[in-house]
Amino acid sequence: MPETKALSEPQKALRKLGLDRDIDLALHIPLRYEDETRIVKLRDAREGDPVQIEAWVTDSQVAYRPRRQLVVTVDDGSDTCQLRFFSFYPSQQKALAEGARLRIRGELKGGFLGWTMMHPAYKVAGGELPEALTPVYSTVAALPQPYLRKAVASALARADLSETIPPDAPPAPGQATAWSLGQALRFLHHPTPEVSLAALEDRTHPAWLRLKAEELLAQQLSQVQSRRAHDELRSPALATHAGALHEQLLAALPFQLTSAQRRVGEEIAASLARDRPMHRLLQGDVGSGKTVVAALAAAIAIDAGWQCALMAPTEILAEQHFRKLIGWLEPLLAPRGLRVAWLTGSQKKKERGAMLELVSSGAAALVVGTHAVIQEQVQFKALALAVIDEQHRFGVAQRLALRGKMRADATPSPSSGRAGEGGSTDALDEAAAQREPHLLMMSATPIPRTLAMSYYADLDVSTIDELPPGRTPVVTKLISDSRREEVIARIRGQLEAGRQVYWVCPLIEESETLDLTDATETHRQLSEVLPGVLVGLLHSRMPAPEKKAVMSLFTGGQMGVLVSTTVIEVGVDVPNASLMVIEHAERFGLSQLHQLRGRVGRGAAASACVLLYSAGDSGKLSDTARARLKAMAETGDGFEIARRDLEIRGPGEFLGARQSGAPLLRFADLTTDADLLEWARALAPLMLDRHPDLVERHVARWLGGRQDYLKA
Ligand code: ADP
Ligand code: MG
Numbered sequence: 182m183p184e185t186k187a188l189s190e191p192q193k194a195l196r197k198l199g200l201d202r203d204i205d206l207a208l209h210i211p212l213r214y215e216d217e218t219r220i221v222k223l224r225d226a227r228e229g230d231p232v233q234i235e236a237w238v239t240d241s242q243v244a245y246r247p248r249r250q251l252v253v254t255v256d257d258g259s260d261t262c263q264l265r266f267f268s269f270y271p272s273q274q275k276a277l278a279e280g281a282r283l284r285i286r287g288e289l290k291g292g293f294l295g296w297t298m299m300h301p302a303y304k305v306a307g308g309e310l311p312e313a314l315t316p317v318y319s320t321v322a323a324l325p326q327p328y329l330r331k332a333v334a335s336a337l338a339r340a341d342l343s344e345t346i347p348p349d350a351p352p353a354p355g356q357a358t359a360w361s362l363g364q365a366l367r368f369l370h371h372p373t374p375e376v377s378l379a380a381l382e383d384r385t386h387p388a389w390l391r392l393k394a395e396e397l398l399a400q401q402l403s404q405v406q407s408r409r410a411h412d413e414l415r416s417p418a419l420a421t422h423a424g425a426l427h428e429q430l431l432a433a434l435p436f437q438l439t440s441a442q443r444r445v446g447e448e449i450a451a452s453l454a455r456d457r458p459m460h461r462l463l464q465g466d467v468g469s470g471k472t473v474v475a476a477l478a479a480a481i482a483i484d485a486g487w488q489c490a491l492m493a494p495t496e497i498l499a500e501q502h503f504r505k506l507i508g509w510l511e512p513l514l515a516p517r518g519l520r521v522a523w524l525t526g527s528q529k530k531k532e533r534g535a536m537l538e539l540v541s542s543g544a545a546a547l548v549v550g551t552h553a554v555i556q557e558q559v560q561f562k563a564l565a566l567a568v569i570d571e572q573h574r575f576g577v578a579q580r581l582a583l584r585g586k587m588r589a590d591a592t593p594s595p596s597s598g599r600a601g602e603g604g605s606t607d608a609l610d611e612a613a614a615q616r617e618p619h620l621l622m623m624s625a626t627p628i629p630r631t632l633a634m635s636y637y638a639d640l641d642v643s644t645i646d647e648l649p650p651g652r653t654p655v656v657t658k659l660i661s662d663s664r665r666e667e668v669i670a671r672i673r674g675q676l677e678a679g680r681q682v683y684w685v686c687p688l689i690e691e692s693e694t695l696d697l698t699d700a701t702e703t704h705r706q707l708s709e710v711l712p713g714v715l716v717g718l719l720h721s722r723m724p725a726p727e728k729k730a731v732m733s734l735f736t737g738g739q740m741g742v743l744v745s746t747t748v749i750e751v752g753v754d755v756p757n758a759s760l761m762v763i764e765h766a767e768r769f770g771l772s773q774l775h776q777l778r779g780r781v782g783r784g785a786a787a788s789a790c791v792l793l794y795s796a797g798d799s800g801k802l803s804d805t806a807r808a809r810l811k812a813m814a815e816t817g818d819g820f821e822i823a824r825r826d827l828e829i830r831g832p833g834e835f836l837g838a839r840q841s842g843a844p845l846l847r848f849a850d851l852t853t854d855a856d857l858l859e860w861a862r863a864l865a866p867l868m869l870d871r872h873p874d875l876v877e878r879h880v881a882r883w884l885g886g887r888q889d890y891l892k893a
Pocket of ligand 2: 471
């Protein structure tokens with residue numbers, strides 16, 4: 182849009198709402214409708230009805246009780262009604278004077294004194310009645326409804342709504358393409374009065390189906406496009422062979438892999454062997470053993486002479502979680518003259534410098550750390566595999582940064598006799614293509630299938646659907662905070678049996694300051710009622726060495742109870758802990774609760790999770806909180822929990838949408854429109870092959886300038 186003159190306030194508001202193009206306005210679907218097509222008689226109206234009447238003003242006066250107001254009595258020949266205005270101008274008083282004949286629209290309230298309407302809309306009676314319902318749009322103060330209505334109506338007339346769904350497309354489910362986009366939009370903005378408002382509201386009307394089908398198709402097209410672009414990228418092909426590092430690692434493990442671990446290990450190895458970047462999500466419930474699978478993948482990369490980076494969201498996790506892994510790998514690396522490097526935010530300058538040197542020289546075959554791994558100063562010599570643990574805790578930008586850590590001139594380490602083996606891409610191809618490391622993302626928060634299909638079309642998913650043997654299911658109990666005493670008795674019981682206990686408190690973060698009241702108060706209380714027991718306190722603002730000290734007392738078994746904020750949310754592995762108490766469980770999200778619960782039940786002992794809830798001042802839990810807690814008590818299956826979470830919260834949270842800016846679906850709903858999604862998913866590749874011109878128009882229409890987000 183050329184900036185020829187200054188924008189008016191409403192124009193600025195349109196911009197702010199993202200309503201720049203005609204098509205954006207045309208796709209701004211009304212929130213609801215008002216019926217101005219009919220005049221009703223008061224005699225026929227019912228309490229609570231929004232009505233439009235035409236009537237004479239029979240009386241008009243300012244009353245002062247209970248407060249100053251203009252009270253206007255009107256008579257439509259069938260009955261009378263009082264209109265009340267608490268704020269009014271002299272001009273309004275004049276328009277509403279006795280003897281005026283008005284067309285009045287508002288909600289009817291019955292009552293002791295007969296019908297009333299509060300602040301109804303009115304104008305002089307007469308004039309034509311519109312044929313369609315009047316749309317009411319979501320808007321902001323700077324953008325008055327009538328202005329927006331006009332803007333939408335004229336944009337709708339101008340917008341290019343030509344057909345983009347190809348004639349050879351498979352038939353859409355539910356007649357979703359029976360209406361053209363133009364018909365659908367014109368109808369949704371100005372529906373005829375006899376339409377079923379219920380069908381409009383629950384979005385099952387053919388006009389709605391058409392919109393959803395279009396939207397899902399745009400999303401799928403853009404996904405396939407980004408997958409194809411991704412296929413143009415090149416990565417080192419990392420072949421496995423007999424006797425290699427990853428076999429040695431397998432032999433060194435103190436346990437046998439589960440068959441699920443073996444299967445996903447093979448899936449990953451097959452991807453790594455290709456010269457296309459792997460882009461794979463490894464999902465598996467808490468405790469299913471993802472780390473060792475990542476370690477095996479790392480071994481493959483290292484064996485081929487390349488470097489591997491592992492990034493975890495917190496320092497404690499990075500350390501706790503990978504200590505084992507390093508314990509397994511380091512003895513195998515040392516004889517090859519290779520090292521493991523650590524990178525964390527809390528490192529001393531000197532240590533950090535030494536680590537950076539290891540990374541850039543290639544001496545560190547494995548680089549483990551927090552966000553520090555993606556900082557600018559970190560230069561890899563030959564990064565071929567990036568592993569991101571708890572990937573949903575990172576934003577798209579951070580994932581991209583890690584992928585960007587592979588330099589175009591990266592070469593495998595000369596110390597490995599296997600360098601470059603399997604690199605089948607010819608040199609020309611290689612120079613032209615952008616080089617990327619393979620990417621393995623891990624998460625215990627499984628992505629529901631519909632979500633994976635619609636947002637991660639270029640992502641492969643491997644699932645560990647089996648826990649290592651010998652785990653006992655965790656029993657979950659909902660207990661009101663008023664029964665805290667019982668919970669403390671339970672803790673005593675566990676401590677006497679030689680077990681350990683986690684007590685998690687929510688952290689309330691208000692802008693700058695963290696409210697640690699719950700955690701410190703609980704810590705004080707438990708220390709008091711459990712004399713002779715070491716009760717520790719852990720929270721995110723503690724200096725790293727202090728955190729470490731507390732953690733090592735707990736892992737070492739000297740500390741009986743660990744009171745903490747959510748810092749233990751991920752990764753911590755203390756098999757002797759058998760009870761997890763979560764205070765104010767109603768404040769946590771479902772997936773978060775599930776992750777927390779996964780900290781117990783890691784050993785053979787029967788374990789329990791107590792969700793302490795407090796109903797607060799209202800004395801009642803909110804519906805969402807209730808649904809969440811109920812789901813937790815009913816199932817221990819991470820996939821089922823993720824599915825319910827999607828239902829309760831919608832997809833935004835799964836995707837980290839706030840960080841990514843990925844446009845979420847506005848019209849389609851993955852829980853109800855899975856059939857339309859399947860249709861769009863099948864159509865997208867066909868359409869790209871046969872109708873590139875239609876694809877271009879369709880994607881531009883729906884996604885405008887926003888496609889890029891989807892590629893991240
Ligand atoms: P998560 O998938 O939640 O990251 P971890 O990788 O931390 O799980 O594994 C949880 C625990 O299970 C660790 O102590 C790990 O050593 C152990 N483990 C992993 N695989 C197996 C297996 N096949 N048999 C027995 N224990 C295993
Ligand atoms: Mg883990």
